[in-house]
Amino acid sequence: MKRFLNKATVCVLCTAMVGGICYVGTTFSKNEGTAYAATQTHLNVNTLGKLDNSTFTTNLNDKKENKKAEKEEVVYVKMNSSAEVSQVIVSDWLKNFNTDSTILDQSDLENITNIKGDEPFVTNADGTISWEANGNDIYYQGTTTKELPFDVKLTYLLDGEEVNANDIVGKSGALTIKLQFKSKEQVPFSILSVTTASTDLFKNVTAKNAKVISDGDKYIIVGVAMSGVQETLNLESIEIPEEIEINCDVIDYDPIMFLNVVTTGLLSDIKLDNDLDLKKLSDSMDTLYQSCEELRDGSATLSSSLSEFQGKSEEYFSGVTTLLNGTKEYTDGVAKVISGVKELHSKSNTLIEGISALLEGSNSLDAGINQANTGITTLNKQFKNLVAGSKSLKENLASLQQLVSGIADGKAKENEVFSQLLQTVENNEKILATLKAANADANIIAALEKNTAAQRQIAEGLITSGKTLSAYLDKLNGAVTQISQGAETLYQGCTSTDNAQEQLKTGLSKLTAGSKALEAGLTSLNSGSKALKTGIDQLYTGVTQLESATSSLTNGSAKLKDSTSLMTNAVGELTIGGKKISDGMNKFYEEGIKEIYNKYNDTVSVLQGKLDTLIEQGENYKSFTNLTDNMDGNVKFIVEIQ
Incomplete structure (x- = not known):
């Protein structure tokens, strides 16, 4: 609408300035001069039309074939200071x-005169006029007392009181002058009004719907108003200027003259399609409304998804916390395992040395038994010595059995440690599964999988070798038990009866068998201890690697904890x-776009219809003095108020 008003203002101002300049140089008493001014107005307006063909009529020299004649009409109206028509x-x-x-x-004018040529005319019986144009344009003028299509009202207020124009001549005070044009027909009129006032007599000049310009000697006041537009459009949000108001302080008031150009061409000549495409605007509003709906729905979906994501992330963070706690327990357990393995590794040589010594003792025992067999023939002679020797043997075997039992018990506890180690490895595998589910760092997962596999292999090897060694110790314990029993029998036999010799032989046989079993068990135990030593060494190497990986896991867990926070x-x-x-x-949609969209739909369709009606009314008003059906026309009014 602002572009529309701006363009209209420029068009009317140009027309009025050109027409006004020509008109001021003529008088109503000299008809020829007035008509000449009219021709000059037409010429200049059409020259301006070269600048904007959408606003003004075609150029004077633009001759087009097969185009019906056109009447361009200028109505000069002279009024007194009370806006009463005088001519x-x-x-x-x-x-x-x-x-x-x-x-x-066709015309209802009186005193028609050809003012630029000698072409005659004839008034026909039906009231039409036939001009003998001979191919020329016709310029004529006439007078009329016909009622104007609009009323003009001039209101004067001096110091706030309404007064007659003649009553304020020569008076001073705060003066307000209101100029208003009111259409009598359903035709929109646009008015450009120009007046001048002396800076000596007029002070503090302001204006409504007008521009005040001063050159030091006088004020030039140019105003714009529209008649019949506000009533048709009925827009609450846009105020259409309907009157021109001048406010000033006046000294010895001397009446001023208003020159006004009144035209219907403001709306009819301007092509609104070039300035305001309501269909495109409506389509754009629909697109804006739909886009905002989609944006509102999308933002709601985003918010819902973020809330769901927050809930899932809380589950994830809880899992990470559990993982970190499990990792702490795991690293603490690994530290204990590492400590135990290191201690086992440090004492494995002592175990091997003990088993070797035990084997050598077994060999010595076997040799002693052989000697016993050799000396059995002299048993009777050396019976007392034999009793003493059997007693010593019994005591030594008791010590040996205690030693073997101690070793077996230690091995059983060691096997329990190996079982705990395997349990720790299984716990590690569970933690590793949790880390995988939580999408932990892939490098850490790979390192842990490698170390865990090595741990399982070592733990299973230790358990297997431990079971084997325990079996050997069981056999050894059984053999020692047999030997102890044999020694006891030998001893009892030596001390019980005189038949001790036979009992001694029996016991010696058992002792010999036990010795062989002991030797075999110790030999197996010696081989198993070497395998055990190899396993312990491998376990120690794996534990060393596990210690390094555990350190990396601890560092990674700390970083994961910080990142999670x-x-x-x-x-x-x-x-x-x-x-x-x-x-x-949602607020932008409900309180902004939706409100705008609804108001737009409620007003634009109505506005478009009203604008079309307004334009049509202006286009249909083509002449003040009548037209034939085969002639186009346009009309402008120049009103002088003096």
């Missing part, structure tokens, strides 16, 4: 585009931001 002169220009020999015209805060802030976006978008 009306009409100048018509018949444009003979097809250079016809005769132009049929940052991520928790970020997800919370992101969720809050998403909610704000959703709420803001």
